[in-house]
Amino acid sequence: MRVQESYSVYPVRVVIVMGVSGCGKSTIGSQLALRLGHAPFIDADTLHPTANVAKMARGEPLADKDRWPWLLRVREEIGKAAHELLDGRDSSLRSARTIVGSRDSSGTQRMYVVCGCSSLKRSYREFLSRSDPDTSLEQLTHDTVFVYLDVSKTELLKRLDTRQDHFFNPVLLDSQLETLEPPDTTREAAINIYGEGSTESVVEDVYHRVTSYIAKNSL
Numbered sequence: 571m572r573v574q575e576s577y578s579v580y581p582v583r584v585v586i587v588m589g590v591s592g593c594g595k596s597t598i599g600s601q602l603a604l605r606l607g608h609a610p611f612i613d614a615d616t617l618h619p620t621a622n623v624a625k626m627a628r629g630e631p632l633a634d635k636d637r638w639p640w641l642l643r644v645r646e647e648i649g650k651a652a653h654e655l656l657d658g659r660d661s662s663l664r665s666a667r668t669i670v671g672s673r674d675s676s677g678t679q680r681m682y683v684v685c686g687c688s689s690l691k692r693s694y695r696e697f698l699s700r701s702d703p704d705t706s707l708e709q710l711t712h713d714t715v716f717v718y719l720d721v722s723k724t725e726l727l728k729r730l731d732t733r734q735d736h737f738f739n740p741v742l743l744d745s746q747l748e749t750l751e752p753p754d755t756t757r758e759a760a761i762n763i764y765g766e767g768s769t770e771s772v773v774e775d776v777y778h779r780v781t782s783y784i785a786k787n788s789l
Contacts, residue, residue, distance in 0.1 A: 583784055
């Protein structure tokens with residue numbers, strides 16, 4: 571069944587802004603979170619263990635054995651944020667209870683968690699989309715949609731050359747591009763976005779595409 575024909579009854583939608591380094595995951599993701607009613611934003615780069623950060627700073631590409639523990643932590647943080655939204659324990663998250671179109675069939679408002687994470691491989695995206703295997707059906711909180719920021723190598727190199735205060739070594743860009751498996755939007759819950767416009771225009775494009783996608787695919 572095509573992704574576009576599926577429906578979600580979960581009250582929280584997780585939006586993962588993905589792509590290689592320099593595509594704008596953190597910038598676009600954090601601004602999108604604000605646009606979606608001050609939704610919580612998770613920057614996956616801040617969740618890397620020290621060993622991963624040191625490895626990338628030396629110009630050494632990460633292997634799967636480096637990424638899987640990191641992805642597990644990212645998934646755990648996403649789940650935690652979704653539960654906090656539902657539980658209402660953190661008053662700073664309550665403003666993220668944003669309605670998309672109308673309420674669903676249960677009368678529940680739609681809520682968002684936004685995450686910026688490279689999610690380079692389809693297997694990584696499948697892992698991030700799944701809940702912990704020990705989670706019961708009653709405890710499931712969210713569905714996930716990926717937003718792939720498509721940026722040319724020329725533009726990526728220009729951005730990386732001017733970026734400051736980030737551990738990623740630009741020499742790693744080629745290895746990331748080789749690893750990248752762009753989402754197949756006919757088989758994955760994903761939206762592809764041209765990411766070379768101004769920050770404001772890209773955020774608006776993502777916002778309208780995401781809310782339209784969710785309205786179409788949510789009961």
